[in-house]
Amino acid sequence: MPQPARYKQIVDRIAEDIASGQLKPGTRLPTHRELAAREGLGIVTATRVYAELDAMGLVSGETGRGTFVKEAGLPNGLGIDQVAIASDMVDLNFNYPALAGQTELLRTALRQLASAGNLEALLRYQPHAGRLHERACVARHLERRGLSIDAEQVLLVDGAQHGLATTVMGLLKPGDVVAVDALTYTGFKLLAQSQRLELAPLAASGAGPDPDALEALCKRRRVRAIYTMPTLHNPLGWVMTASRRRQLVSIARKHGLFIIEDAAYAFLADDAPPPLAALAPDITVYVSGFSKSVATGLRVGYVVAPRERVSKIERAIRVTTWNTPGVMTALACGWLEDGTVERLEAEKRADATMRQTVAARALSRVKRLAHPASYFIWLPMPEDVRADRIAKALIQERISVSTAEPFCTTAHVPHALRLALGSVDVETLRLALERVQEVVSFHIDA
Numbered sequence: 001m002p003q004p005a006r007y008k009q010i011v012d013r014i015a016e017d018i019a020s021g022q023l024k025p026g027t028r029l030p031t032h033r034e035l036a037a038r039e040g041l042g043i044v045t046a047t048r049v050y051a052e053l054d055a056m057g058l059v060s061g062e063t064g065r066g067t068f069v070k071e072a073g074l075p076n077g078l079g080i081d082q083v084a085i086a087s088d089m090v091d092l093n094f095n096y097p098a099l100a101g102q103t104e105l106l107r108t109a110l111r112q113l114a115s116a117g118n119l120e121a122l123l124r125y126q127p128h129a130g131r132l133h134e135r136a137c138v139a140r141h142l143e144r145r146g147l148s149i150d151a152e153q154v155l156l157v158d159g160a161q162h163g164l165a166t167t168v169m170g171l172l173k174p175g176d177v178v179a180v181d182a183l184t185y186t187g188f189k190l191l192a193q194s195q196r197l198e199l200a201p202l203a204a205s206g207a208g209p210d211p212d213a214l215e216a217l218c219k220r221r222r223v224r225a226i227y228t229m230p231t232l233h234n235p236l237g238w239v240m241t242a243s244r245r246r247q248l249v250s251i252a253r254k255h256g257l258f259i260i261e262d263a264a265y266a267f268l269a270d271d272a273p274p275p276l277a278a279l280a281p282d283i284t285v286y287v288s289g290f291s292k293s294v295a296t297g298l299r300v301g302y303v304v305a306p307r308e309r310v311s312k313i314e315r316a317i318r319v320t321t322w323n324t325p326g327v328m329t330a331l332a333c334g335w336l337e338d339g340t341v342e343r344l345e346a347e348k349r350a351d352a353t354m355r356q357t358v359a360a361r362a363l364s365r366v367k368r369l370a371h372p373a374s375y376f377i378w379l380p381m382p383e384d385v386r387a388d389r390i391a392k393a394l395i396q397e398r399i400s401v402s403t404a405e406p407f408c409t410t411a412h413v414p415h416a417l418r419l420a421l422g423s424v425d426v427e428t429l430r431l432a433l434e435r436v437q438e439v440v441s442f443h444i445d446a
Helices: 006-020 032-039 043-055 102-114 132-143 160-171 186-194 211-220 242-255 307-320 326-337 340-362 387-396 426-445
Strands: 059-062 066-069 154-157 177-181 198-202 223-228 258-262 284-289 301-304 376-380 416-420
Touching: 006 032, 006 043, 032 043, 043 059, 102 326, 132 154, 132 301, 132 326, 154 160, 154 307, 160 186, 160 258, 160 284, 160 301, 160 307, 177 186, 177 211, 186 198, 198 211, 211 223, 211 242, 223 242, 242 258, 326 340, 340 426, 387 416, 387 426, 416 426
Parallel strands: 177 198, 177 223, 223 258, 258 284
Antiparallel strands: 059 066, 154 301, 284 301, 376 416
């Protein structure tokens, strides 16, 4: 019977040592050169050993520090997959902010919809980009945010994630290079992986990606687009300044990039500069929806695109879902027209601000990054503290949080935690955050 390749035997042996507990989480493994010398391998083969262990989720390489055994007790897909959690687990992983009275709003809206004369029409296929009067309704909504567009530039989609997917499918092809923040939205990372895009990470510089890094990247590589969240970045919470936005637009024009502007959380920052789509409407695709501002179950979103790109995105909508469900779109537009969405946005800004105040008190002894009206907080750890260990310790305390790994687009994953504040009641949140501080402080002081 043929024996497995030598490097495979070493991979299996290290994996067994990790599974048995002989190599504990956080253990620093030999350097590539040390492993090669110890096992009689070439450097390339030693690198292959660690690459395979990394692909198995057993180790993580950290630039300048080495390769470490990962914490095996964390659930698969932590911070990426939204799965049902135990009833006694406090979810600080995903945001689904809701306000008291939203259920009654839905009951009322459904009754009104049931009595409308055009109910039968909502049960039929809709135009791929949505009915024109509903696209106009979204256009009027966006005008209040400083974005003046025509209804024909609006495409209705099944939530912001679907908007990102149809934008990528319609305007990019496998192998295209897209500039992104070194820490970025997990949903775009997964989308890029599925569409075989190459993500080129940009280091942060203040409130936004480093313009010099973007300029240098465009000189080295043929970059096709940049994906960015200028207004309330997820997970870091920054709001890009007006001057930084102009710099980004200038570089994009110079190098022929188009901009994908993700505005899913933009409604929470009511004093932000104008959207990139207002500064550069000819090269920007603007994507958002009503999952955060209204309800996660209302899977209605929108894409605003330059006229010459609309048909390509519309084709992608047809390929994926054919059209946005007529009933859901009618509900959303009804709430846009009667001011419900605007009212909910204001109430959620106040709710997020209050939760940040609670968090500031509960986490007063640990370093944190957050926008004062956002539904999430970033907790960077000291260099010698492992975030996966803290995440596991918190799971044992029945608190679910995310590490930096799902958000990271670089080879080096920083040790940090991302806390979502919008999915539990305020008193539960306060108690959970106080426990988070205790656990984090224990690991920092250990």
